[in-house]
Amino acid sequence: MASGRGSNFQAIQKEIEAGKLDAEISLLLSDRAKAPALAMAAAHGIDARALPYDKNDRAAFERAAGDLFEQAGCAYIILAGFMRILTPEFIDRFENRILNIHPSLLPSFKGLHPQQQALDAGVKFSGCTVHLVTQELDAGPILAQAVVPVLAQDDEETLSQRILEQEHRVYAEAIRVLANKEPA
Ligand code: GRF
Numbered sequence: 001m002a003s004g005r006g007s008n009f010q011a012i013q014k015e016i017e018a019g020k021l022d023a024e025i026s027l028l029l030s031d032r033a034k035a036p037a038l039a040m041a042a043a044h045g046i047d048a049r050a051l052p053y054d055k056n057d058r059a060a061f062e063r064a065a066g067d068l069f070e071q072a073g074c075a076y077i078i079l080a081g082f083m084r085i086l087t088p089e090f091i092d093r094f095e096n097r098i099l100n101i102h103p104s105l106l107p108s109f110k111g112l113h114p115q116q117q118a119l120d121a122g123v124k125f126s127g128c129t130v131h132l133v134t135q136e137l138d139a140g141p142i143l144a145q146a147v148v149p150v151l152a153q154d155d156e157e158t159l160s161q162r163i164l165e166q167e168h169r170v171y172a173e174a175i176r177v178l179a180n181k182e183p184a
Pocket residue numbers: 002004005006007008009080081082101102103164167
């Protein structure tokens with residue numbers, strides 16, 4: 001599931017195409033019809049769909065999304081820049097089968113603008129975390145992390161870019177481990 005740029009989606013897809021990740025992306029779902037990730041997926045022959053999202057009826061989007069994932073036989077749901085909070089019902093429906101990537105070393109800097117939070121805190125290292133999605137935001141079991149230095153001259157953009165390069169590596173790595181296991 002992706003809402004925007006789709007660089008994490010693209011990195012995962014490249015690993016699959018290069019034969020380095022034994023997985024298949026059966027479906028890309030977005031809450032935004034204009035998400036660049038949709039066009040990228042379609043260009044790779046992946047079923048790519050936007051579903052209408054009404055923030056007053058999140059459950060409707062999630063019911064439709066969940067049904068599509070089940071029909072497509074998806075073992076896991078990978079959140080790749082999906083910018084909506086999922087309801088407890090959806091998280092329960094796919095317990096231990098939803099992964100997210102967050103651009104900080106969790107449990108530090110949960111929520112929005114984690115890179116700016118890291119700069120504001122003055123930490124010398126930050127990074128990214130792949131974790132299972134649970135009811136508590138950005139707090140599920142950690143599957144993989146990568147560390148980057150925070151440099152004196154960094155701003156939110158330069159730090160985000162350095163972290164993003166690691167996101168692209170570490171997300172595929174986490175999926176590689178899971179792809180060899182049956183979901184719990
Ligand atoms: C990434 O920084 C990811 O960690 C965060 O949202 C951003 C998505 O980027 N959850 P992209 O759409 O994958 O390029």
